[in-house]
Amino acid sequence: xxxxxxxxxxxxxxxxxxxxxxxxxxxxxxxxxxxxxxxxxxxxxxxxxxxxxxxxxxxxxxxxxxxxxxxxxxxxxxxxxxxxxxxxxxxxxxxxxxxxxxxxxxxxxxxxxxxxxxxxxxxxxxxxxxxxxxxxxxxxxxxxxxxxxxxxxxxxxxxxxxxxxxxxxxxxxxxxxxxxxxxxxxxxxxxxxxxxxxxxxxxxxxxxxxxxxxxxxxxxxxxxxxxxxxxxxxxxxxxxxxxxxxxxxxxxxxxxxxxxx
Amino acid sequence: xxxxxxxxxxxxxxxxxxxxxxxxxxxxxxxxxxxxxxxxxxxxxxxxxxxxxxxxxxx
Numbered sequence: 001x002x003x004x005x006x007x008x009x010x011x012x013x014x015x016x017x018x019x020x021x022x023x024x025x026x027x028x029x030x031x032x033x034x035x036x037x038x039x040x041x042x043x044x045x046x047x048x049x050x051x052x053x054x055x056x057x058x059x060x061x062x063x064x065x066x067x068x069x070x071x072x073x074x075x076x077x078x079x080x081x082x083x084x085x086x087x088x089x090x091x092x093x094x095x096x097x098x099x100x101x102x103x104x105x106x107x108x109x110x111x112x113x114x115x116x117x118x119x120x121x122x123x124x125x126x127x128x129x130x131x132x133x134x135x136x137x138x139x140x141x142x143x144x145x146x147x148x149x150x151x152x153x154x155x156x157x158x159x160x161x162x163x164x165x166x167x168x169x170x171x172x173x174x175x176x177x178x179x180x181x182x183x184x185x186x187x188x189x190x191x192x193x194x195x196x197x198x199x200x201x202x203x204x205x206x207x208x209x210x211x212x213x214x215x216x217x218x219x220x221x222x223x224x225x226x227x228x229x230x231x232x233x234x235x236x237x238x239x240x241x242x243x244x245x246x247x248x249x250x251x252x253x254x255x256x257x258x259x260x261x
Numbered sequence: 262x263x264x265x266x267x268x269x270x271x272x273x274x275x276x277x278x279x280x281x282x283x284x285x286x287x288x289x290x291x292x293x294x295x296x297x298x299x300x301x302x303x304x305x306x307x308x309x310x311x312x313x314x315x316x317x318x319x320x
Contacts, residue, residue, distance in 0.1 A: 003289050028285075028289060034292040066316060066318075068311075080311050082312065084319075097309075144267070144269035164266055164267050215311075216311055216313060227316045235317075
């Protein structure tokens with residue numbers, strides 16, 4: 001495949017599974033929509049994986065963008081690392097986490113045990129739906145369509161963004177709706193009709209958006225000293241081979257970027 | 262009359278489901294090439310992760 005993000009995923013996974021394609025490019029491989037020109041991956045949180053990814057990116061001439069070092073000490077606390085390179089006239093951006101937001105440890109373990117195979121390993125539909133609970137309105141349309149692709153009715157009722165679909169599901173699977181209501185409170189109010197379900201879906205979306213904004217605000221605040229230093233550090237990193245730049249990133253981050261946000 | 266349903270994505274998006282791997286590849290490459298036109302505008306932006314803006318985006 002000519003998709004640079006699919007090719008990179010295979011390179012990251014040379015010899016063993018280390019990286020699973022997530023978010024926008026997973027949406028593409030699920031054939032849902034063209035939604036992002038960047039790539040992002042969930043990586044195994046272990047030194048061999050991180051060293052392999054740095055070495056792979058170095059072969060492509062990648063440079064660090066503003067972000068955390070690709071190092072377990074920060075990634076384990078939910079930080080993200082960001083890289084960029086040019087290839088064949090394209091800007092290729094690579095974003096990495098090891099602890100994706102809103103994904104439980106159990107779901108994360110399942111991801112590594114049985115990743116979904118498309119043109120490359122991708123996150124499951126339910127993990128993708130969790131990743132899409134961002135502060136962008138458009139991502140909730142993607143979740144709505146993802147829910148329709150899910151085979152398990154329990155997952156459909158947990159992720160559906162459609163009042164009509166939820167009413168149909170409540171007719172077909174009343175017991176599942178009852179059980180899932182503890183995880184998704186609006187499911188206990190489906191009898192109130194379409195208008196009310198639509199209002200509750202809007203309310204739920206806004207609450208999720210605010211929750212994600214609050215989460216991101218914590219990281220932005222925790223990175224204030226790191227951000228202030230970045231213009232100088234990025235000049236120092238410029239032109240250095242990625243492994244050397246990585247060492248400098250780590251050394252500076254130890255001083256300025258707290259591990260916990 | 263067919264029953265109306267809530268719509269989330271465009272017909273163009275939903276048609277992707279019918280594409281073979283090679284067709285998806287060609288379409289994706291065209292889309293990605295076209296999307297490069299906004300590279301200057303989103304130079305400092307982030308679409309994933311916990312950072313929202315590069316304080317010193319590279320030229």
